[in-house]
Amino acid sequence: MESPADVAWWQRHQDTWELLAFDGREDGHGLPYDAASGDRRAVLAALLRATGHKMPSFLRFLLAQEAAWHRHAWGFSPSIAMAALLVAERRDENDVHLLWHAKATSFDTMCGLPYELLFAAGVAETRAHVLAEPDPDRDGLLAYLDRAGTPTDDQVQHRLTKMRTHFTS
Numbered sequence: 306m307e308s309p310a311d312v313a314w315w316q317r318h319q320d321t322w323e324l325l326a327f328d329g330r331e332d333g334h335g336l337p338y339d340a341a342s343g344d345r346r347a348v349l350a351a352l353l354r355a356t357g358h359k360m361p362s363f364l365r366f367l368l369a370q371e372a373a374w375h376r377h378a379w380g381f382s383p384s385i386a387m388a389a390l391l392v393a394e395r396r397d398e399n400d401v402h403l404l405w406h407a408k409a410t411s412f413d414t415m416c417g418l419p420y421e422l423l424f425a426a427g428v429a430e431t432r433a434h435v436l437a438e439p440d441p442d443r444d445g446l447l448a449y450l451d452r453a454g455t456p457t458d459d460q461v462q463h464r465l466t467k468m469r470t471h472f473t474s
Contacts, residue, residue, distance in 0.1 A: 312351050316360040325366075327373035337378040345370060349387040353472050364391045365403055372407045372414075381417035383472070385410075389418055390468045393425035398434040401426065405446045420453045421464035428458055 315321065325348060328340040339345075349367060352359055371385040389407050392400050401423055408418045423446075424431045432455075435446055456464075 312348070312355040312359070315348060316358075316363050319363075322363070322366055325370060327370045327377070329374070329377040339374040339377065341370070342374055342382070342384065346382075346384040346387070349384055349391065350472070352391055353387060353469070359391065359395075361395060361397070364388070364395065365400070368392050368403060368407055372410045375407075375410045375414050379411070379413065381413040385414060386418060386468065387472055389422050390465065390472065393422040394465060394469070396426045398426035398430050401431050401435060402438070402440050402442060402446070405442060405449070409442075409445065409449075419464050419468070420449075421456050421461045423450065424456055424458075424461045425465065428455055428461065 315325075325341055325345045329337060330340055331337055345367060352364070352367075368385075368388040368391075371382075371388045375382070375385055385407060389404055392404060404418075404422050404425070408414055408420070408423065426434070432450070435443060435450070440446075
């Protein structure tokens with residue numbers, strides 16, 4: 306029997322993704338929270354444990370929701386790192402702008418998300434893609450990449466492996 310906790314269930318039922326969408330609110334003391342963050346984090350953890358195909362649009366959706374949550378509040382939650390890792394592990398150069406958007410969401414995400422995630426598709430490939438793509442955030446991303454330095458592909462792989470180990474152990 307299938308359950309909503311099953312990763313495959315979420316991927317097959319796109320109409321239910323809204324249940325995981327950012328739902329920014331304030332508590333009785335005026336402190337921000339996201340009513341969907343707990344469920345989203347549980348799904349992210351399940352995705353990290355799951356084997357097999359993970360729907361790219363679902364992973365991107367989850368990362369966008371985490372970025373919205375982090376724009377609404379302060380601080381850094383491991384859930385945005387989990388979502389960014391899942392997107393980065395796809396190694397699709399087209400995801401660099403989404404990963405950059407998540408990293409640049411706030412001071413806390415800028416500090417908390419490793420810059421190596423931006424190079425997950427390959428160092429040379431990522432730079433060439435960013436230079437070739439007419440994205441509105443391209444100049445900011447290029448400036449950041451120039452300041453941050455360029456890791457090797459081995460360093461990128463090491464970071465991804467280290468993050469996966471951290472979240473799955």
